Amino acid sequence: MWKFIIRRLLITFPQLVFLSVLVFIMAQMMPGDALTGLIDPTITAEALDLQRERLGLNNPWYIQYADWVSGLVQGDLGQSFRFKMDVTALISERVMNTILLSAVSLIFTYIIAIPLGIVSGRYNDSPLDSVITGYSYLGFATPIFIFALVMLWIFGFQLGWFPTSGSVAPGLESGTMEYYISKLYHALLPGLSIALISVVSTIQYLRSEIVDTKQKDFIVTARAKGASENRVYNKHIFRNSILPIAAFFGWEITSLISGTVFVESVFSYPGMGLLFLESIMQRDFSVVTSLVLLFGAASILGALLSDIILSIVDPRIRIK
């Protein structure tokens, strides 16, 4: 297993390098540079050039890249021209919010998907399965931002059960219990909105895994031993069907990212997604590139996580 994980980590490294090169190129192609947002109109062109020289902006691209990467490693993502502050500082709180939102929606996703997928797969082609599959089709067809708007309107505005914007109630002191409860409370409705839509792929995936596993020869062997139907499902079918779902976990992160981008803007939830959309709109490019880098890294690490989980639960990989 360790061998596998180490090999997998070695693959991750060039992936991250590749991502950073892509993002760097993207950043270079953006109009303006680090100084554009900061300039005072009274500064002369010569002084500006001097500054550029000082900041290394006239260096060849590979030196600039090296500078940029070493900045990255030290947590320096540049300056946001809109907020006139370090991108790192700007992003870090947003990142925590988005992680919370993602965790909440992941938990909802699994709470909903596992029972529904199991029922749907075990009793496939029953009326119950048809209902669940029908829901899945609806879920696939519904754009998440429209669904989130409907959720916000019903549960936020009409019923008033949940807050309609922000990530925490104003006036609460950071670090208190109320503060954390309020944070969680603010994440519930957007998290549930993401989960109800993104859950359908997990349900269908689990269902087809179960339907598939049901017909395997080793299930016949289990029945021939005299195992009851419940035992056959609990001991043989589920474990073999959950396995790919566990592997799916890391990939889920990628789909969450796209989910949060829209849902955060619907709920005015101050996470990375909302910041991303706003920064594009405001042409705050240093923030945009930083976020792209973070999203990309999250996807790569999610895939890594998937494979590591798989290597832990699947003996066929564990041994190698």
Next chain:
Amino acid sequence: MTNELLKIKNLTTSFRIGDEYYAAVDDVSLTLNKNEVLGIVGESGSGKSALAFSIMRLHTRAKIEGEISLNNRNIVEMSKSKLNKIRGDEMAMIFQDPLTALNPLMPIGRQIEETLFLHNKRLGQQGRKKRVIELINLVGIPRAERVYEQFPHELSGGMRQRIIIAIAIANDPELLIADEPTTALDVTIQAQILDLIRELKEKIHAGIILITHDLGVVAEMADRVAVMYAGQIVEIATVERLFENPLHPYTRSLLNSVPTEGQDRLHVIQGVVPSLKNLPRTGCRFAERIPWVDASYHEENPTLHEVESGHFVRCTCHKHFYFLDKKEEQENVVS
């Protein structure tokens, strides 16, 4: 008869294809005594596995009609919970493909243990483990302690087949069904597995149904043989009589001894078992593979005829070959 272990009467197992049911096992009747080995031979698609699965009631979507009695209890009508008490205990099965018949995520030891756990509650965890090690040794695998912890993918096909045999014999079944236990293995391993089954035959005193398409295996292991074609038994006899006096043209084609009117003495019958949907349901099912035999030799509704004590043959078409044999013998005498 007190010696009778299994009695199958008018068993028909049908699968649904489209809107209709098609019989893969068609009106099969046979008996198996305690300690007896019954070989069942027939080409691919003749319904051997369908028959075996019916006895174990392992079909999930099949219509089963008729009677299958194990120690005088009808399996066809048994409740599921009662059936589960018998399966893996009184009757057990060795499967055709060892590569897929084990759970890939469960250690070998636990897979054997499961069948002990289900039927032998008195055995504690320690007792079960001890018995599993014993079984692994019994089926001829060295270093049982290590294999106990291993996963199926770490073992070769032959080893896995031994594990499947260990699972099947774990609770000393009275009826053991071996469905082509060696087909998926290479030749040397095949011989080893057959040796193992032969050894076990002496040890476990079970009635055994040995399914194969290898008549050599049958000659060595079986007491009686049933030949299946297109879902029906076409001939059944003791091993000695079947090899000495094969009658049905299908049996004879399996034994490579079909006389024809042409020059080639050993006529090889062409073709394959038709698929379920295309199976002729009236007349002699074998007729289309021996087109040179005149229609008048076939029965309209072929039944099994007892030609000598305990030797049954379906249809009257075998008489055609009987006369051919006679003619040839005479020719031999003349020349």
